[in-house]
Amino acid sequence: xxxxxVQTIIDDLGAxxxxxxILIIAARQISHAIHAVAAQSLLIAIAGAVLATAxxxxxxxxxxxxxxxxxxxxxxxxxxxxxxxxxxxxxxxxVIAISATLALAVGVVVMSFHLSxxxxxxxxxxxxxxxxxxxxxxxxxxxxxxxxxxxxxxxxGLFASENGIFFTAMAVTxxxxxxxxxxxxxxxxxxxxxxxxxxxRVRSTVDADIADLDRLRG
Amino acid sequence: MAQMLLxxxxxxxxxxxxxxxxxxxxxxxSVIDVGSSAVLFALTLVLAREVATGGPQALGVxxxxxxxxxxxxxxxxxxxxxxxxxxGWLRQAVEVGNMKAESLRxxxxxxxxxxxxxxxxxxADNLGVLWIAMEGTTITSAVLIGYHGHQHGLEAAWKxxxxxxxxxxxxxxxxxxxxxxxxxxxxxxGAMSWxxxxxxxxxxxxxxxxxxxxxxxxxxxxxxxLAPMHLWLPDAHSQAPTPxxxxxSGILIKCALLAIIRFQTIASAACGPAFPAEVxxxxxxxxxxxxxxxxxxxxDIKRLLxxxxxxxxxxxxxxxxxxxxxxxxxxxxxxxxxxITKALAFFAAGTAIARYGSRDxxxxxxxxxxxxIGATLLMLAALSLxxxxxxxxxxxxxxxxxxxxxxxxxxxxxxxxVMVVVIFAGLLHHVGAMVFGEPTxxxxxxxxxxxxxxxxxxxxxxxxxxxxxxxxxxxxxxxRATEVVVG
Numbered sequence: 001x002x003x004x005x006v007q008t009i010i011d012d013l014g015a016x017x018x019x020x021x022i023l024i025i026a027a028r029q030i031s032h033a034i035h036a037v038a039a040q041s042l043l044i045a046i047a048g049a050v051l052a053t054a055x056x057x058x059x060x061x062x063x064x065x066x067x068x069x070x071x072x073x074x075x076x077x078x079x080x081x082x083x084x085x086x087x088x089x090x091x092x093x094x095v096i097a098i099s100a101t102l103a104l105a106v107g108v109v110v111m112s113f114h115l116s117x118x119x120x121x122x123x124x125x126x127x128x129x130x131x132x133x134x135x136x137x138x139x140x141x142x143x144x145x146x147x148x149x150x151x152x153x154x155x156x157g158l159f160a161s162e163n164g165i166f167f168t169a170m171a172v173t174x175x176x177x178x179x180x181x182x183x184x185x186x187x188x189x190x191x192x193x194x195x196x197x198x199x200x201r202v203r204s205t206v207d208a209d210i211a212d213l214d215r216l217r218g
Numbered sequence: 219m220a221q222m223l224l225x226x227x228x229x230x231x232x233x234x235x236x237x238x239x240x241x242x243x244x245x246x247x248s249v250i251d252v253g254s255s256a257v258l259f260a261l262t263l264v265l266a267r268e269v270a271t272g273g274p275q276a277l278g279v280x281x282x283x284x285x286x287x288x289x290x291x292x293x294x295x296x297x298x299x300x301x302x303x304x305x306g307w308l309r310q311a312v313e314v315g316n317m318k319a320e321s322l323r324x325x326x327x328x329x330x331x332x333x334x335x336x337x338x339x340x341x342a343d344n345l346g347v348l349w350i351a352m353e354g355t356t357i358t359s360a361v362l363i364g365y366h367g368h369q370h371g372l373e374a375a376w377k378x379x380x381x382x383x384x385x386x387x388x389x390x391x392x393x394x395x396x397x398x399x400x401x402x403x404x405x406x407x408g409a410m411s412w413x414x415x416x417x418x419x420x421x422x423x424x425x426x427x428x429x430x431x432x433x434x435x436x437x438x439x440x441x442x443x444l445a446p447m448h449l450w451l452p453d454a455h456s457q458a459p460t461p462x463x464x465x466x467s468g469i470l471i472k473c474a475l476l477a478i479i480r481f482q483t484i485a486s487a488a489c490g491p492a493f494p495a496e497v498x499x500x501x502x503x504x505x506x507x508x509x510x511x512x513x514x515x516x517x518d519i520k521r522l523l524x525x526x527x528x529x530x531x532x533x534x535x536x537x538x539x540x541x542x543x544x545x546x547x548x549x550x551x552x553x554x555x556x557x558i559t560k561a562l563a564f565f566a567a568g569t570a571i572a573r574y575g576s577r578d579x580x581x582x583x584x585x586x587x588x589x590x591i592g593a594t595l596l597m598l599a600a601l602s603l604x605x606x607x608x609x610x611x612x613x614x615x616x617x618x619x620x621x622x623x624x625x626x627x628x629x630x631x632x633x634x635x636v637m638v639v640v641i642f643a644g645l646l647h648h649v650g651a652m653v654f655g656e657p658t659x660x661x662x663x664x665x666x667x668x669x670x671x672x673x674x675x676x677x678x679x680x681x682x683x684x685x686x687x688x689x690x691x692x693x694x695x696x697x698r699a700t701e702v703v704v705g
Binding site for chain 1 (some may be wrong): 269344346347349350353354356357361364367369370372373374375376379380383384387388391394395397398401406411425426429452453456457546611
């Protein structure tokens with residue numbers, strides 16, 4: 001593949017990634033948000049495969065495979081399992097209206113593109129628009145976490161945020177060292193595991209959502 | 219030999235953690251705990267001597283230089299003190315039912331896993347490994363914070379894991395950006411190694427490094443407890459078991475500062491020292507200002523100490539921001555001073571809380587009458603934390619001030635001084651009321667246990683010593699560490 005084709009594909013994938021992010025923000029049911037973040041991870045895996053073919057960097061195949069297995073299949077499955085287990089009656093509970101969050105999201109995306117357009121020469125180190133898309137996804141993930149009151153939605157925001165970082169890291173011309181990427185994914189798995197245990201533990205003792213507890217103040 | 223030690227150090231707590239899986243007996247667990255911490259301490263001293271004579275040592279992704287050594291020494295001293303303190307603390311906690319006798323094993327295993335991840339954080343040369351280890355500290359310590367298992371503990375643990383995980387995702391993004399800038403100059407191999415990046419740092423693209431540094435500052439700043447990303451800190455510090463609080467405040471937030479310093483050196487070389495200095499000043503001043511009102515109105519002694527840590531992390535950031543050799547030396551000295559003193563304060567507060575069965579400052583009264591040694595140590599720690607001469611924190615705060623005056627940061631200095639004076643009065647008012655006066659009915663009258671006292675005396679001795687004089691070998695270490703940062 002020639003560099004222009006790769007750049008076009010990465011840019012298209014970037015647009016799709018932003019679209020899945022909008023779906024996560026607009027989701028009114030937790031299961032929709034989980035589907036959207038799984039789709040997002042799938043797109044990241046495809047981006048990894050495309051970059052692996054284009055650059056001949058075999059490590060990227062491994063990373064794409066691990067992303068597909070862990071982030072697109074296992075973690076969403078675990079989240080669905082928790083949803084069923086908890087029998088979540090209350091769906092997504094936004095702190096501010098979803099439409100307002102969407103408006104903020106548009107601002108974040110515009111700002112991200114504006115920011116990386118000002119960088120100039122640096123852009124050659126990172127393929128296509130991976131940098132602004134990555135920045136936007138990371139910030140929007142934080143936005144989701146800050147504006148939702150349920151633990152599971154906060155976890156979805158966290159995964160989306162990390163997807164943004166992975167997308168940018170893959171698109172750095174040389175790719176990240178394999179061992180580092182594996183370590184990062186391992187950390188994500190462990191963090192998700194600990195969070196899941198905490199959510200179940202609080203639900204079993206006080207029948208409340210852990211993210212909704214607010215006794216500690218001042 | 220010295221290179222091998224680099225890998226042995228993180229293995230000591232790891233092997234200890236595995237070894238602890240074989241027993242459930244509290245006494246045996248405590249013996250292994252203290253023994254392992256003593257071994258870690260001894261090995262670090264050997265490594266320190268090697269570094270003093272042979273310069274920085276590196277093997278693979280791990281590397282130790284004088285800068286890392288300052289943090290490593292603080293880490294092993296605090297680990298040793300915590301282990302000694304834990305012996306008596308645990309006996310008491312099991313008696314009153316705060317800790318369940320049958321689940322002690324997992325507590326010790328997590329503690330050592332936590333220490334192992336911090337050792338790797340301090341020794342990491344590869345910035346990716348640094349990040350992975352830092353996230354490792356989050357996972358292990360989150361479980362420890364919620365260890366008591368009650369609703370408040372779990373709430374604090376959730377807030378902690380969510381806020382710091384999202385925080386250090388920013389750190390990872392910053393790392394990726396700096397890596398992208400480095401690969402542009404030197405190609406992929408070794409572009410994540412801090413020492414390799416430092417060699418080419420002046421050639422890095424300043425635009426991308428600048429954005430990378432801001433991401434890193436927000437990311438690791440969250441973990442360091444810098445305002446306005448400090449939201450997790452007071453909850454976590456107040457809800458965690460006391461030995462964990464001491465480690466969180468004493469060394470964990472300092473590990474995050476070390477990560478910030480590593481990126482500060484890269485950013486200083488790539489875009490000039492003025493830019494990172496300004497960012498550090500802004501976060502430092504915000505932290506000092508934000509912490510002050512919460513210290514004044516606080517009812518909960520451990521929350522009080524937590525907010526106080528935010529102020530002191532802010533002071534370290536100010537010292538790094540004022541820069542120059544005086545500011546950086548002062549900041550590094552302050553890291554050590556605050557780590558030792560704050561761990562002591564948490565220990566003393568923890569024994570007082572156990573005695574009165576409450577964290578409320580209004581309930582803990584007349585400590586001097588019922589526990590004279592513990593009360594004296596608490597008062598000494600508070601005097602030092604408030605910045606009273608001749609204690610160690612006074613010395614490092616003065617250095618930070620001198621650096622600020624030397625570089626003409628008058629506004630920052632004025633705000634800093636006002637806040638320090640206000641906090642001085644607020645802290646001594648609170649602690650004075652706890653120590654003096656008539657003991658309340660809630661006060662336990664039992665004799666003070668020896669092991670917590672021993673742990674506290676160890677830290678108090680170091681605190682007093684560093685206030686009176688800085689030993690020549692330690693001074694040399696700080697000088698060389700300052701050179702690593704300032705260049």
